[in-house]
Amino acid sequence: MNNIGTICLKPCIPFPIQCPKPSFRKFTLTTILRSSLQDSQPPNSNQEQQQQQQLNLSVLRFTLGIPGLDESYLPRWIGYGFGSLLLLNHFLGSDAAAVTPAQLSTEVLGLSLASFSIVLPYLGKFLKGAQPVDEKTIPDGTEQIFVMSTEIGNGLKEDLAWASYVLLRNTNAIAMLILIQGEICARGYWNIPADTSKEILLDWFKKKIEKAALYDLKDTLYFPQDAGSEFQDLVPIGTRCLLIQPVLHVSNESDTGSQNPDGFILLASTTRYAFSNKDKAWIAAVANKYRGRVV
Template sequence: MSSLSIHPLIQLKTRHQFRAKKPRKSIAIYASSDNPQSQRQQQLNLSVLRFTFGIPGLDESYLPRWIGYGFGSLLILNHFLGSNSDTTQAQLRTEVLGLSLAAFSAALPYFGRFLKGATPVDQGTLPQDAEQIFAMSQNISDAQKEDLAWATYILLRNTNTIAVLISIQGELCVRGYWKTPDNMSKDEVLDWFKEQIENIGLSDVKDTLYFPQTTESEIWEMLPEGTRSLLVEPVLQATVQSGNKTENNEGFILLASSIGYAYSDKDRAWIRATGNKFRSKSTCSEL
């Protein structure tokens, strides 16, 4: 356990490593494990698992590039310095094949970004005038705080997102770069976000809202300048009354990105699965 402090607004303890076998963090969302839809949901949630060395500042997604550079350099050194005799045709073919594999390994991260359909967020695309904050409501349990903190972390880490807001039953967790008024306390910031949500009408959203190419005139007041993609994923709870099935809005997940077309179909499906985990928790508490 280590202390996580992104902003002086709040400090809480969270885990750096995802523990898939932790009983309380069950991945299952629906009560029946035989349901094919539940199995698909579990597969989507497993996309959060990611290979990591745990070294701060190291992006493991570029590991194939450094491996390719390293082995390619060794092949070149071996060709010019490793032998004084004439190079055979078989050795040349082997070296060409090795260099080709090293080049493919070095280019693999670029292929991954291209196939995903978007480029990762870097420091050059982060908003300059927005404030990086991390705040959440205090009227929730420590377990819920940990869940919200972890969910916002993986959404920022695994998607092209610069700002994330999760609202569950009126309680908020806000993280990332936001355009907020200056000199506001923690409670005032959360109240300000709740006021913005009420003015926009996000509390009643029941359908996914995705704007892959927003313009400056469409940006809401709380979003940072330069927002190009916006996704609002509702968290719906199905209830059955008198044989009629209805869906009630339990909350929503709001994501903002500084690049256009930031969220692919796979990203949106995974984000929906993340929201459904909060829906299952509210269901279990009511049973």
């Protein structure tokens, strides 16, 4: 009678309990600016990867994406806006008899800053020694096109499409032509024959390139005021500035003298002195991304 069994009220659950851990998926909102043309092969070392990242950053250009707005003149419009608000507040928003010396000092300081913002774009161009250029215009009789050879690989197609877009978007060029190992990518405003198909248009560009003898180009050609009589048939009508950047292939990295032409990048503009030194260095960096690429 003394041996009374103990009743356990706890549920019989095996120990330890293998409960699945809650999984949390991390969502991050990022804005990817694909302005680099990545090589088909990964870098062999961390140092090469760092150099590749530095080169990728060198071709990044951030813009607001507003059509017709030159971002270099953005401080001027900001100065106009805040200067106008200060004048409206002084003459319409406050009583002339109640204006204090502190308010006057603040308004004078604000107008001075607004004036400095207005002249800042002109001051920057003056310090760089830049010459005024005409506004980029589209010649009459041109047609907007975007053609590319069908034999190019998908990875290179994507790179050529993005490079052609950023070159036209971030420079004063109205037309561009990229030749890589005999394959063509043309974009922008060109004087093309009427009612032509894509295949006929590619053959038309190849004949123009052969006539201009650009397959063996090794040096950069820049015509800031005149497109050159030998290239009049190749570039669109009304071209006043022409830049041709060669794409050179180096078979041996240690031998810098054996550079063979692999193609070129051609940019045409209707303005004089359309490409600054910064533009030419940036275009050369884009051309270097195609060194040794396989189509």
